[in-house]
Amino acid sequence: METIAITMNKSRSILYATMGLLLGMTSCNSSNPAQKADASGSASNRTQVTSDAAEGTVKITIGSKTFKATLENNATVAKLNSLLPLTLDMTELNGNEKYYHLATRLPTDEINPGSIQNGDIMLYGDNSLVLFYKAFKTTYRYTRLGRIDNPSDLAEAVGHGDVTMTFELE
Structure with a gap:
């Protein structure tokens, strides 16, 4: 029973890591250079906005x-x-x-x-x-x-x- 639990935990870890990698790769898509501003004040909002x-x-x-x-x-x-x-x-x-x-x-x-x-x-x-x-x-x-x-x-x-x-x- 303990072996099954360890295997399931490893499988979940691999699944989560793969999903995170895929999400990270899609957010780095160079065909979408514009970043939308929000009001959170985070560092990503400090970039210059080029919208009219x-x-x-x-x-x-x-x-x-x-x-x-x-x-x-x-x-x-x-x-x-x-x-x-x-x-x-x-x-x-x-x-x-x-x-x-x-x-x-x-x-x-x-x-x-x-x-x-x-x-x-x-x-x-x-x-x-x-x-x-x-x-x-x-x-x-x-x-x-x-x-x-x-x-x-x-x-x-x-x-x-x-x-x-x-x-x-x-």
Whole structure:
């Protein structure tokens, strides 16, 4: 009886190893070079996305002012674009930024930019959308989303408190 159990365990091991090898070989198929992005934030999502949906421009409306922003070409932007349009009640922080905690987690590829520029749009963590309206030095890490093309009136448009903004693809 013990010999039969050992033989069955070896047979199962060989079967599982063969199935794993076959699955691994099919996932390495060179005829399928594109990799779909998901919101898990795993290292495989840190590769650059080449889809047109992952880059382009977004229109940001703040009160009666409208700003155009150029977006990065990355998995984070691809996922964010799938959520647009969004109207968000952005919260004031530190006299230099407005932020909103998204309900959806986005993939990240955090860097320390060293300094933030007026008009930078970043992701802090995996769900905090941040729009900066003043330049400053930073030690924090962010995922780049894009940048407002002409931020000269941005500080005036966002004001000193919380503000409602609409983000939509252009």
